[in-house]
Amino acid sequence: MAALTREETEALIQEVLEIYPEQAKKDRAKHLAVNDQSLEKSNKCITSNRKSLPGVMTIRGCAYAGSKGVVWGPIKDMIHISHGPVGCGQYSRAGRRNYYVGTTGVNAFGTMNFTSDFTEKDIVFGGDKKLAKIITEIEGLFPLHKGISIQSECPIGLIGDDIEAVAKKGNKEINKPVVPVRCEGFRGVSQSLGHHIANDAIRDWVLENRDGDDSFPTTPYDVAVIGDYNIGGDAWASRTLLEEMGLRVVAQWSGDGTIAEIEKTPKVKLNLIHCYRSMNYIARHMEEKYKIPWIEYNFFGPTKIAESLRRIASHFDDTIKEGAERVIARYEAEYQAVIDKYKPRLQGKRVMLYIGGLRPRHVIGAYEDLGMEVVGTGYEFGHNDDYDRTIKEMGNATLLYDDVTGYEFEEFVKKVQPDLVGSGVKEKYIFQKMGVPFRQMHSWDYSGPYHGYDGFAIFARDMDMTINNPCWKQVKAPWKTAASSEAVKAVA
Amino acid sequence: MPSVMLKKNPEGKLVFYVPKKDLEEVAESVEFDTAEKWGGEVVLADGSKYYFEPIAPPDFPITLRAKRVDSGEE
Ligand code: SF4
Numbered sequence: 236m237a238a239l240t241r242e243e244t245e246a247l248i249q250e251v252l253e254i255y256p257e258q259a260k261k262d263r264a265k266h267l268a269v270n271d272q273s274l275e276k277s278n279k280c281i282t283s284n285r286k287s288l289p290g291v292m293t294i295r296g297c298a299y300a301g302s303k304g305v306v307w308g309p310i311k312d313m314i315h316i317s318h319g320p321v322g323c324g325q326y327s328r329a330g331r332r333n334y335y336v337g338t339t340g341v342n343a344f345g346t347m348n349f350t351s352d353f354t355e356k357d358i359v360f361g362g363d364k365k366l367a368k369i370i371t372e373i374e375g376l377f378p379l380h381k382g383i384s385i386q387s388e389c390p391i392g393l394i395g396d397d398i399e400a401v402a403k404k405g406n407k408e409i410n411k412p413v414v415p416v417r418c419e420g421f422r423g424v425s426q427s428l429g430h431h432i433a434n435d436a437i438r439d440w441v442l443e444n445r446d447g448d449d450s451f452p453t454t455p456y457d458v459a460v461i462g463d464y465n466i467g468g469d470a471w472a473s474r475t476l477l478e479e480m481g482l483r484v485v486a487q488w489s490g491d492g493t494i495a496e497i498e499k500t501p502k503v504k505l506n507l508i509h510c511y512r513s514m515n516y517i518a519r520h521m522e523e524k525y526k527i528p529w530i531e532y533n534f535f536g537p538t539k540i541a542e543s544l545r546r547i548a549s550h551f552d553d554t555i556k557e558g559a560e561r562v563i564a565r566y567e568a569e570y571q572a573v574i575d576k577y578k579p580r581l582q583g584k585r586v587m588l589y590i591g592g593l594r595p596r597h598v599i600g601a602y603e604d605l606g607m608e609v610v611g612t613g614y615e616f617g618h619n620d621d622y623d624r625t626i627k628e629m630g631n632a633t634l635l636y637d638d639v640t641g642y643e644f645e646e647f648v649k650k651v652q653p654d655l656v657g658s659g660v661k662e663k664y665i666f667q668k669m670g671v672p673f674r675q676m677h678s679w680d681y682s683g684p685y686h687g688y689d690g691f692a693i694f695a696r697d698m699d700m701t702i703n704n705p706c707w708k709q710v711k712a713p714w715k716t717a718a719s720s721e722a723v724k725a726v727a
Numbered sequence: 728m729p730s731v732m733l734k735k736n737p738e739g740k741l742v743f744y745v746p747k748k749d750l751e752e753v754a755e756s757v758e759f760d761t762a763e764k765w766g767g768e769v770v771l772a773d774g775s776k777y778y779f780e781p782i783a784p785p786d787f788p789i790t791l792r793a794k795r796v797d798s799g800e801e
Contacts, residue, residue: 276773284749519732519744523788618749 277622292641297420301429319388462510465490467683480558536601734788
């Protein structure tokens with residue numbers, strides 16, 4: 236199918252909105268837009284970070300998910316207590332595939348679920364005593380842990396427990412950081428506020444721990460990687476490039492990260508932000524308090540990687556600038572071979588995305604490196620500043636959809652007929668049953684890494700494997716194919 | 728009175744960031760921007776105006792309180 240014109244895309248949005256009642260139609264219309272590259276600011280065309288409409292199928296998560304699942308969870312040597320009923324933690328346990336090195340249950344705790352398992356009694360009488368007991372027990376059972384975070388689930392805020400007081404007492408008792416996080420699920424409109432709350436908790440309870448302590452030897456090339464959660468090993472594939480160009484990565488926030496790394500971050504020279512949405516807050520704070528500049532970078536696909544390496548290097552002296560060029564040259568043969576192999580198979584294929592955080596705009600370059608085109612994109616929980624950064628990346632007259640509903644997404648896909656949809660596990664089976672090739676772009680469909688040059692090779696292979704899979708020819712019922720209806724006519 | 732985080736971008740222009748509103752905007756003009764005094768009315772690229780109590784030139788980046796001028800809100 237040929238690309239839609241601006242008018243056609245606008246008509247498509249109107250058509251999809253038609254089914255809603257008046258009020259809902261008005262509200263949803265603000266979240267759907269046709270991209271216009273000439274705009275400087277996204278608030279001229281799209282509204283974001285608003286409460287989802289009751290009654291529609293949204294794909295968002297809650298503040299607890301943003302704090303426990305995204306920001307804090309991957310810090311591997313801390314124990315994160317899902318404080319409240321058992322379900323919130325158990326059903327999301329180990330789902331994000333943040334890889335880490337360590338012995339689970341001994342000095343790393345990433346895939347385990349710790350919960351205070353609230354029951355009626357705790358709701359009625361309060362759970363502070365139980366929480367204090369858990370802290371003592373954790374210290375006895377897992378002596379090698381380096382700290383505890385208390386991730387509040389909804390009931391904690393509702394019954395008014397004083398987890399801050401318990402945390403302070405616990406901290407004195409075990410002599411390790413104990414961090415209360417007020418990320419009750421009902422706060423805010425999506426997981427996004429959870430990221431912010433988690434950032435603030437790091438700021439208030441962890442970041443200052445080594446202020447005034449200069450025992451950590453620094454170098455002029457110290458950087459921190461912020462907002463890489465090491466999904467399928469992403470942070471490792473990024474880190475090798477930075478180290479190869481001569482930088483020293485002091486901290487990884489937070490994939491495969493430790494609390495010691497976080498405490499040392501105020502000593503670095505430059506903060507590198509991959510996921511802007513979930514961690515820009517802490518970067519801005521460090522810029523103000525410690526005068527550490529920060530830049531955004533993008534390690535998806537060779538074009539963006541080269542751009543980013545050069546931009547990062549521009550903050551350092553010539554050894555690093557040369558280092559960046561060396562790295563780019565060194566991998567050139569490798570990524571060119573990947574492009575030569577897959578581009579002919581993927582050229583011209585059209586993709587629709589609906590993801591969170593940074594990917595709705597960051598992966599566009601990687602698709603374009605393979606000759607593919609992203610014709611629609613949207614964020615689950617993006618804000619205006621995310622869309623500001625997206626407008627220039629997307630082609631003119633492509634679709635933008637914020638907090639898209641299940642119904643809208645299906646309709647858009649039916650009409651636009653992309654060759655690939657990239658979204659999450661909740662969307663996966665719907666589209667596969669519709670016969671549309673699908674990749675999970677949150678968890679990389681149990682593959683990865685996709686960051687860096689190494690990741691690009693895997694990304695290209697996965698996209699090819701999905702789009703050109705022979706199974707898509709088999710999903711249509713045999714009596715519904717053109718050939719068989721011809722046959723039926725012939726018989727009749 | 729929103730809290731505004733102010734910093735200089737690589738081009739030396741003042742960047743305005745209001746966390747609550749996800750507003751990130753370059754300042755077009757600052758009423759007082761001398762060695763002795765900084766502040767007054769600040770006009771952003773999108774046309775909105777904010778007012779800062781004039782102070783001695785601060786060390787950017789910094790968070791300051793501002794008043795919205797045009798709409799008179801907060
Ligand atoms: S909304 Fe509340 S109850 Fe639901 S998962 Fe989040 S914290 Fe748990």
